Amino acid sequence: MLTKRIIPCLDIKDGRTVKGVNFVELRDAGDPVELAAQYAREGADELVFLDITATVEKRKTLVELVKRVAAEINIPFTVGGGISTKEDVSALLDAGADKISINSSAVKRPELINELALEFGSQCVVVAIDTRLVNGEHIVHVRGGRTATELRTISWAKEVQDRGAGEILLTSMDHDGTKAGFADALTAEVSEMLSIPVIASGGAGAMNHFVDSFTKGKSDAALAASIFHFGEISIPALKNYLNTENIPVRIEI
Amino acid sequence: MNVVIIDYNAGNTQSVIYALNRLGVEPVLSADQEVIQAADKVIFPGVGEASTAMSFLKERKLDEVIKSLKQPVFGVCLGLQLLCKHSEENDTDCLGIFDINVKKFEPKLKVPQMGWNNLEAMNSPLFDGLNEAPYVYYVHSYYAELSEYTIAETNYVNRFSAALNKDNFYALQAHPEKSGKVGEQILKNFLSL
Numbered sequence: 001m002l003t004k005r006i007i008p009c010l011d012i013k014d015g016r017t018v019k020g021v022n023f024v025e026l027r028d029a030g031d032p033v034e035l036a037a038q039y040a041r042e043g044a045d046e047l048v049f050l051d052i053t054a055t056v057e058k059r060k061t062l063v064e065l066v067k068r069v070a071a072e073i074n075i076p077f078t079v080g081g082g083i084s085t086k087e088d089v090s091a092l093l094d095a096g097a098d099k100i101s102i103n104s105s106a107v108k109r110p111e112l113i114n115e116l117a118l119e120f121g122s123q124c125v126v127v128a129i130d131t132r133l134v135n136g137e138h139i140v141h142v143r144g145g146r147t148a149t150e151l152r153t154i155s156w157a158k159e160v161q162d163r164g165a166g167e168i169l170l171t172s173m174d175h176d177g178t179k180a181g182f183a184d185a186l187t188a189e190v191s192e193m194l195s196i197p198v199i200a201s202g203g204a205g206a207m208n209h210f211v212d213s214f215t216k217g218k219s220d221a222a223l224a225a226s227i228f229h230f231g232e233i234s235i236p237a238l239k240n241y242l243n244t245e246n247i248p249v250r251i252e253i
Numbered sequence: 254m255n256v257v258i259i260d261y262n263a264g265n266t267q268s269v270i271y272a273l274n275r276l277g278v279e280p281v282l283s284a285d286q287e288v289i290q291a292a293d294k295v296i297f298p299g300v301g302e303a304s305t306a307m308s309f310l311k312e313r314k315l316d317e318v319i320k321s322l323k324q325p326v327f328g329v330c331l332g333l334q335l336l337c338k339h340s341e342e343n344d345t346d347c348l349g350i351f352d353i354n355v356k357k358f359e360p361k362l363k364v365p366q367m368g369w370n371n372l373e374a375m376n377s378p379l380f381d382g383l384n385e386a387p388y389v390y391y392v393h394s395y396y397a398e399l400s401e402y403t404i405a406e407t408n409y410v411n412r413f414s415a416a417l418n419k420d421n422f423y424a425l426q427a428h429p430e431k432s433g434k435v436g437e438q439i440l441k442n443f444l445s446l
Binding site for chain 1: 302371387
């Protein structure tokens with residue numbers, strides 16, 4: 001049976017992880033490769049690396065990082081952050097990334113989704129959607145959630161699929177950081193409308209939030225960052241819990 | 254050991270190279286007929302679209318080279334589908350090693366199947382040393398039907414061939430290079446065939 005995926009997200013700046021971690025085994029918690037290897041050993045199903053490096057010059061370190069990750073990690077990983085051209089994508093995929101994620105650049109020029117799907121295949125094109133409630137409507141936001149667009153989340157999600165995205169990473173800005181649970185109602189609405197997988201993101205704070213995301217939220221995968229980095233929830237414990245709650249998960253590693 | 258990965262512009266070959274490196278093998282990436290024919294083991298990877306991949310293989314005359322191989326050959330993902338007779342993906346005639354068809358999943362579930370699913374009814378040395386129903390990583394919208402060549406099955410929408418074998422030709426729909434320890438074991442098993 002196809003299992004629900006648990007995806008830790010690592011924020012990367014200038015080739016290092018940004019947020020602190022408390023894995024005691026790690027010699028260097030700032031090294032994304034060591035952290036990624038740790039998560040892979042613990043049973044993470046996939047990884048997402050989100051590059052928040054500001055300068056173009058320093059972004060070159062990302063390709064080097066992707067090469068190191070690909071050499072060491074034997075599970076799939078997605079790279080996102082600041083990707084806006086075919087050349088960006090080509091460099092990251094050639095370096096060994098399995099998928100890339102685009103966000104603001106897709107809003108700015110939606111044809112980019114078609115172009116990437118045609119050139120590299122839908123399976124490696126993840127479109128990230130940051131959504132926030134504005135006057136009772138779910139509105140797509142860009143620039144890390146700071147800027148509202150004209151796009152309604154539901155119709156944008158459909159458009160993204162029709163243009164050839166292989167997967168949607170749906171982050172609720174309203175839920176992100178609250179640790180009060182994922183945006184299940186919205187995620188379910190998006191997931192049931194679409195034929196491609198939806199990754200829920202934003203709001204994970206407890207193990208039962210993942211159960212809710214997979215059942216009420218109809219998500220195919222759930223992504224979280226801080227609860228894993230700070231050791232509040234370990235991946236093996238989470239997967240054992242999900243298993244007891246009858247959520248299909250990959251337990252063996 | 255002389256392991257050659259067939260280079261036909263299919264995505265993801267780098268991941269296969271890395272996975273073999275982790276097993277201490279330095280594979281050669283080549284589209285050269287003589288290099289491929291001289292290999293101890295041949296890996297036929299693939300991420301992409303069937304008709305484009307077949308055109309590329311034919312242009313380079315790699316279709317005939319692959320069919321002529323006598324050493325162990327391992328088709329992965331699209332590689333498995335291209336070793337079949339015909340694919341519904343853009344109505345493509347494929348290599349025909351396995352005399353079966355590749356069909357598109359009915360959209361009863363999310364398509365592509367993306368993520369970890371079990372290998373069941375495993376019946377091949379390719380799966381030596383694995384626990385029952387181990388998980389491997391899939392990304393695909395098309396599947397090979399069940400047949401006499403099936404050496405493992407998986408269930409998604411319907412049961413399909415997760416792996417195939419005929420003579421020296423082996424194939425896996427999932428990505429061993431991305432399937433953790435299970436995938437490593439499968440690669441190791443192929444290398445020791």
